[in-house]
Amino acid sequence: MTYAKPIADTVLDVRDLHTQFFTETGVVKAVNGVSFTLGRGERMAIVGESGSGKSAMAMSLISLLAHPGKLVSGEVWLDGQDLAAMSEKELNGIRGSRVGTIFQDPMSSLDPVMKVSDQMVPPIERHLKLGAKAARDLAIGWLDKVGIPDAARRIDAYPFEMSGGMRQRVMIAMALSCNPRLVIADEPTTALDVTIQAQIVELLRRLTAETGTAMLFITHDLGLVSRFAQKVAVMYAGRIVEIGPTATVFRRPKHPYTQSLLRTIPRAGETEKRERLLQIPGFPPDMKVPPQGCAFRERCPGAHDLCAVETPQQTVRGPDHNAACFLPNGLDDVAEPAAEAPAERPVPVTTDWRALPRQDVLEINNLSKHFVGETLLPWVKPPTVRAVNGVSLRVRRGETLGIVGESGCGKSTIARMLLGLDEPTGGEIFIQGTGQMVFQDPYSSFNPKMKVFDIIAEPLVVQRVGTKDERARRVRALIEQVGLEQSYLDRFPNQLSGGQRQRVAVARALALNPSVVVADEPTSALDVSVRAQIINLLCDLKADLGVSFVFISHDLSTVRYVSDWIAVMYLGEVVEYGPAEEVFADPAHPYTRALLDAVPVLDPEAEAEREIRVISGELPSPLNLPKGCAFASRCPKVTDLCRQEKPVLVQRRERRTEACHHAG
Amino acid sequence: MAGSLSLGRSAPVTLRRANEGPMRPTSPAPPPATQVRKPPVHRTGWRAILANRKTQIALMILVPILVLAALLPWLPLQAPLQTNLRAMMKPPSLTFPFGTDRMGRDVLSRTLEGVKVSLFVGFSVAFISLVFGVVLGTVSGFFGKWVDRAIMTVVDIFLAFPSLLLAIGLVSIVGTGLIPVIMAISLADIPRFVRLQRSLVLSLRTRAYIDAARTVKAPQWWLLTRHVVPNTIAPLLVAASIAAANAILVEASLSFLGLGIMPPEPSLGNLIRDGQTYLEQAWWISTLPGVVILAIAISLHFLSDGIREVLDPRSRK
Numbered sequence: 001m002t003y004a005k006p007i008a009d010t011v012l013d014v015r016d017l018h019t020q021f022f023t024e025t026g027v028v029k030a031v032n033g034v035s036f037t038l039g040r041g042e043r044m045a046i047v048g049e050s051g052s053g054k055s056a057m058a059m060s061l062i063s064l065l066a067h068p069g070k071l072v073s074g075e076v077w078l079d080g081q082d083l084a085a086m087s088e089k090e091l092n093g094i095r096g097s098r099v100g101t102i103f104q105d106p107m108s109s110l111d112p113v114m115k116v117s118d119q120m121v122p123p124i125e126r127h128l129k130l131g132a133k134a135a136r137d138l139a140i141g142w143l144d145k146v147g148i149p150d151a152a153r154r155i156d157a158y159p160f161e162m163s164g165g166m167r168q169r170v171m172i173a174m175a176l177s178c179n180p181r182l183v184i185a186d187e188p189t190t191a192l193d194v195t196i197q198a199q200i201v202e203l204l205r206r207l208t209a210e211t212g213t214a215m216l217f218i219t220h221d222l223g224l225v226s227r228f229a230q231k232v233a234v235m236y237a238g239r240i241v242e243i244g245p246t247a248t249v250f251r252r253p254k255h256p257y258t259q260s261l262l263r264t265i266p267r268a269g270e271t272e273k274r275e276r277l278l279q280i281p282g283f284p285p286d287m288k289v290p291p292q293g294c295a296f297r298e299r300c301p302g303a304h305d306l307c308a309v310e311t312p313q314q315t316v317r318g319p320d321h322n323a324a325c326f327l328p329n330g331l332d333d334v335a336e337p338a339a340e341a342p343a344e345r346p347v348p349v350t351t352d353w354r355a356l357p358r359q360d361v362l363e364i365n366n367l368s369k370h371f372v373g374e375t376l377l378p379w380v381k382p383p384t385v386r387a388v389n390g391v392s393l394r395v396r397r398g399e400t401l402g403i404v405g406e407s408g409c410g411k412s413t414i415a416r417m418l419l420g421l422d423e424p425t426g427g428e429i430f431i432q433g434t435g436q437m438v439f440q441d442p443y444s445s446f447n448p449k450m451k452v453f454d455i456i457a458e459p460l461v462v463q464r465v466g467t468k469d470e471r472a473r474r475v476r477a478l479i480e481q482v483g484l485e486q487s488y489l490d491r492f493p494n495q496l497s498g499g500q501r502q503r504v505a506v507a508r509a510l511a512l513n514p515s516v517v518v519a520d521e522p523t524s525a526l527d528v529s530v531r532a533q534i535i536n537l538l539c540d541l542k543a544d545l546g547v548s549f550v551f552i553s554h555d556l557s558t559v560r561y562v563s564d565w566i567a568v569m570y571l572g573e574v575v576e577y578g579p580a581e582e583v584f585a586d587p588a589h590p591y592t593r594a595l596l597d598a599v600p601v602l603d604p605e606a607e608a609e610r611e612i613r614v615i616s617g618e619l620p621s622p623l624n625l626p627k628g629c630a631f632a633s634r635c636p637k638v639t640d641l642c643r644q645e646k647p648v649l650v651q652r653r654e655r656r657t658e659a660c661h662h663a664g
Numbered sequence: 665m666a667g668s669l670s671l672g673r674s675a676p677v678t679l680r681r682a683n684e685g686p687m688r689p690t691s692p693a694p695p696p697a698t699q700v701r702k703p704p705v706h707r708t709g710w711r712a713i714l715a716n717r718k719t720q721i722a723l724m725i726l727v728p729i730l731v732l733a734a735l736l737p738w739l740p741l742q743a744p745l746q747t748n749l750r751a752m753m754k755p756p757s758l759t760f761p762f763g764t765d766r767m768g769r770d771v772l773s774r775t776l777e778g779v780k781v782s783l784f785v786g787f788s789v790a791f792i793s794l795v796f797g798v799v800l801g802t803v804s805g806f807f808g809k810w811v812d813r814a815i816m817t818v819v820d821i822f823l824a825f826p827s828l829l830l831a832i833g834l835v836s837i838v839g840t841g842l843i844p845v846i847m848a849i850s851l852a853d854i855p856r857f858v859r860l861q862r863s864l865v866l867s868l869r870t871r872a873y874i875d876a877a878r879t880v881k882a883p884q885w886w887l888l889t890r891h892v893v894p895n896t897i898a899p900l901l902v903a904a905s906i907a908a909a910n911a912i913l914v915e916a917s918l919s920f921l922g923l924g925i926m927p928p929e930p931s932l933g934n935l936i937r938d939g940q941t942y943l944e945q946a947w948w949i950s951t952l953p954g955v956v957i958l959a960i961a962i963s964l965h966f967l968s969d970g971i972r973e974v975l976d977p978r979s980r981k
Contacts, residue, residue: 416875419879420878421878435879437876437879439872439875439876441872444872446876447873447891448895449894449895450890458877458890459880462880462881462883512880
């Protein structure tokens with residue numbers, strides 16, 4: 001994907017955009033002077049942490065701000081018209097016809113009680129001035145283009161009759177159907193699985209190239225940027241701090257924030273396992289009180305006296321490449337690159353766990369879980385969801401097992417069974433010692449009425465461990481161990497940030513000295529910079545305490561970084577198992593290979609050269625599993641044997657097993 | 665890319681003004697701990713409830729009425745039950761601010777006495793329904809299965825009747841008077857609380873923090889008293905203040921129909937009934953107690969709105 005400046009005209013020209021939210025507790029200055037241009041057929045990504053103003057900026061372009069938000073000043077020129085100065089009525093003519101939008105959640109952006117045709121056809125009639133029949137034909141044509149099978153029939157389906165990926169395709173078809181000049185996509189693939197995400201991204205890339213539609217693409221996934229966007233703008237505290245061609249920005253970032261961001265992400269194969277991830281200290285600034293000087297100053301290792309006084313403006317750093325920092329090369333100019341002072345951690349090692357025998361602490365044999373539905377008629381066989389189908393795994397002391405797979409593959413069900421939250425239908429689980437859990441969503445995993453102290457102490461109180469004083473001492477030791485100050489013990493969960501909550505969750509999980517900690521997507525709800533902190537913490541604890549981890553995630557690069565062993569699951573079964581590095585470097589099962597192909601890497605040039613084999617189709621329903629190999633419906637190597645006979649896990653090489661007729 | 669590098673070097677910015685000489689980093693990144701900033705917290709405590717505009721309006725109406733009712737024996741008013749044949753059907757004046765009825769009794773002091781009865785009924789009903797609703801609803805929602813089915817069947821049968829009709833029916837069985845009235849209205853209100861609590865518990869039952877407590881083998885009573893019930897109290901308080909307003913109106917209706925508090929004992933309902941016959945000659949006998957009922961009911965609704973706004977910021981417009 002070599003970048004060439006578009007010869008054609010500029011489609012969008014945004015000048016000094018300011019957006020503010022007038023809330024009861026003060027004015028939130030979400031966007032503070034954003035300017036950029038977008039050419040015909042150009043795809044630009046906007047990246048930044050949550051709260052950096054990227055969504056507010058995009059929605060300001062078409063004045064679609066939620067209630068207290070207001071476009072305060074600025075110009076938005078689209079084909080010689082200033083959208084910012086338009087009346088609501090004029091804007092309604094623009095939205096949906098000249099500007100298309102794709103939102104994050106395909107579940108809530110389609111009306112559930114209207115057929116797809118009723119949502120899609122009227123806008124086409126209105127904007128393109130077509131008759132009902134012609135508009136319908138056009139809509140069917142678009143649905144066909146976005147890869148909806150049997151579009152002529154499916155156009156009369158209701159949204160709930162479609163999967164998430166299908167709905168997002170419908171959204172894309174709707175956004176593009178009126179030949180817009182510009183498409184704004186706000187995290188269009190975040191809610192989707194990696195393989196579906198890869199399909200959607202391919203689709204968007206092909207369609208915008210065909211139609212010459214410019215695209216503004218908001219995301220927090222830097223890998224996706226490198227695969228998809230020609231141009232990238234990094235936002236921080238409501239400003240664009242760096243903007244330029246993706247390849248240049250990723251190769252030679254000039255702003256300290258971009259530089260740090262790129263280094264917080266474990267790079268497949270590049271980042272050494274034992275090397276700690278860079279973490280950006282501190283928090284983004286409070287947008288109600290915009291800081292004087294550079295907003296990133298407090299988190300920047302290269303901060304300078306001037307940064308506190310004057311706000312740096314964008315200056316030219318290369319062809320089309322601008323950055324807003326006083327240092328010409330950002331952190332590269334700082335003599336001592338961000339000394340990664342690993343925070344002093346109290347290491348309460350009572351016995352050196354390394355001296356203990358490296359035995360299995362967790363053993364799962366032929367585990368299965370079937371959810372049986374209900375039928376009203378006794379002679380009808382109740383529908384059965386086979387969520388987990390005969391899984392056997394082992395975890396040794398002090399090792400991490402990563403479990404990966406798309407949603408619906410049964411990985412969370414395994415976690416719930418490990419902790420006794422669900423009864424297995426069959427099979428056995430042996431845990432030496434106790435197992436504890438770190439949950440996915442740090443916002444719902446704490447009782448909002450309990451203070452942090454009581455949250456961490458709960459396991460001790462329930463299990464009647466020690467006296468009150470002993471428990472209090474233990475809680476204080478635990479909170480320090482996860483890198484928080486004791487003053488946090490008096491807070492309620494809603495007074496903590498996402499990363500702090502996840503630290504508290506880890507402290508609580510460690511309270512009973514577990515031998516295994518099950519972490520179900522512990523970082524997926526966190527921002528990139530915070531994610532690195534939690535991953536570092538988990539790795540430290542593993543090294544200090546010899547705790548074993550079962551790390552469940554769909555984020556393959558994170559799993560690769562933290563895991564010693566890896567199990568790839570598909571429809572309730574393990575299809576490949578082996579040492580993490582070996583599996584990632586040389587996947588044996590076609591599904592593992594497909595998953596790895598679907599994940600974009602951080603290097604735009606490597607992305608451009610990569611031959612991306614996107615697997616087609618979606619997960620079959622676990623209600624009626626196919627007779628042969630479960631992956632047969634999507635597998636590129638499928639043969640008749642696969643459809644007839646179910647492959648079993650076979651060891652072909654040392655320490656590696658996979659369930660495929662055609663592997664090896 | 666070499667070109668871009670040299671371009672980058674030529675670009676450094678106006679530095680001379682702030683300090684001369686080569687650029688040196690200041691002290692590296694400040695320790696993050698000192699930067700700790702609490703994310704905005706939506707306050708939900710009692711103080712926040714008292715700071716709410718609607719709650720304040722409610723209290724501005726309720727508190728004076730309550731104070732007057734409490735101070736009744738010391739006010740320079742004729743006792744509620746005392747008759748005065750020299751001052752029958754007198755219109756409102758300084759001596760009788762609400763006027764007098766056909767037996768020369770002071771309408772204001774009778775109204776305040778009635779307010780006591782009304783509020784006692786209102787709050788007793790709210791409290792009794794709350795307690796029973798919490799217990800039955802929690803059991804029903806948390807344990808499910810046959811317990812749930814049994815409780816909900818009974819509740820649904822009760823809910824099939826309009827609550828006023830149910831209360832009338834119950835009073836005609838149990839008899840009239842203060843305690844029977846409270847029992848009757850509570851019995852009619854409990855099913856609604858059970859339903860509400862059950863739905864709250866059902867949504868809480870699958871929260872991650874309940875699962876988290878389960879993984880450390882917390883017993884059922886711990887889950888219920890620590891995690892489930894405390895998180896249902898807020899919406900229940902809203903429901904309870906509406907139930908109190910409703911109970912006051914139902915009590916007034918029952919007394920008006922001659923099924924509630926029996927004369928000469930005053931209640932807002934039977935005061936209105938008393939004056940109804942003389943509405944053309946002496947409007948004040950019915951109207952002024954009616955206005956007081958209205959004020960109390962409205963302020964209780966404001967109170968519940970206020971509590972809800974504080975507890976659920978999204979309901980605010």
